Amino acid sequence: MQPANAYAAQCPTRLVLDRVADKWTVLVLGLLAEGPLRFNELRRRVEGVSQKMLSQTLKGLERDGLVTRRAYATVPVTVEYRATPLGHTLSATLDPLRIWAETYIAEVQAAQRRYDAVA
Template sequence: MSRLRPRGAADAYLRDCASRKVLDSIANKWTCLLVDALRDGPVRFGALRRRLDGITQKSLTQTLRAMERDGMVVRTMYPTIPPRVEYELSDLGHSLVVLMEGIRTWSETHVGEIEAARAAFDSRAAEEPQPVRPG
C-alpha cells in the first residue's frame, strides 16, 4: 500500500529520510511525558524530575537538550544566585501536546489489556516445547 508522495518529500519508510530521526525523538517515552509536563508553562528542572517519577538526572538532561536542539523546548536561564533555569514548550513543542496526550491517555486506558495479552503470550510460550539443541 504505497501512497504517492511528491519527489523529495519526507518518507519515514525510507532508511535515510531525516523524518526517521524526528520519529526517534518524539517516540521516546520521556519526550512524550515532558511535552505533557510542560504544556501549562515554564517549569524548573527539579520540578520536572519530581513529576517524572523514575527519570534519572542524566536522562532528563539529555532529553531536555535533545528537545531544545530540535526546537521543541526553550531553556531560559535567569542571572540569579543560585542560577534559576526554566524549560517551556516552544510553538513547535506545543503542536505536539494533543498527539502526546492522546498517546499517554491511550496507554493509561489500555494498560490492563496489554498486560493481560502479555501474560497470555508468556504463558503460551512457556508451554511450547523447546527445540532440542545438538550438543
C-alpha cells in the same frame, strides 16, 4: 527536493520519530505543555527519570526547537523550561498516546500474561 518519506532508509524524518517515540519525551513535553517548569520540578514530577536522562531529553528537545531554556541571574542560577509553539503542536499529538496507554494498560498486561503463559 523530494517529499519526506519515513519509510525510506535515509529520510531525516526518522530522527524526529526517534525523538517522539521516546517515553521521556512524551512525559516531559506533556508537562511542559501545561506551563513552564524548572529542572528539579520536572525531575520530581516525572518519576523514575534520572538527572542525566532528563538533561539529555531536555537538550534534545531544545535542539529540535520543541522546548526553550531560560536562565535567570539568581544565586544559584534558576533555569526554566517551556514548550515552544512547535512543541505544543507535538504535545497535542502525543497526549492522546499517553491517554491511550493509561486507559488500556490493564488490557495490554493481560495480553502479555496470556502470551507468556503459552510461550
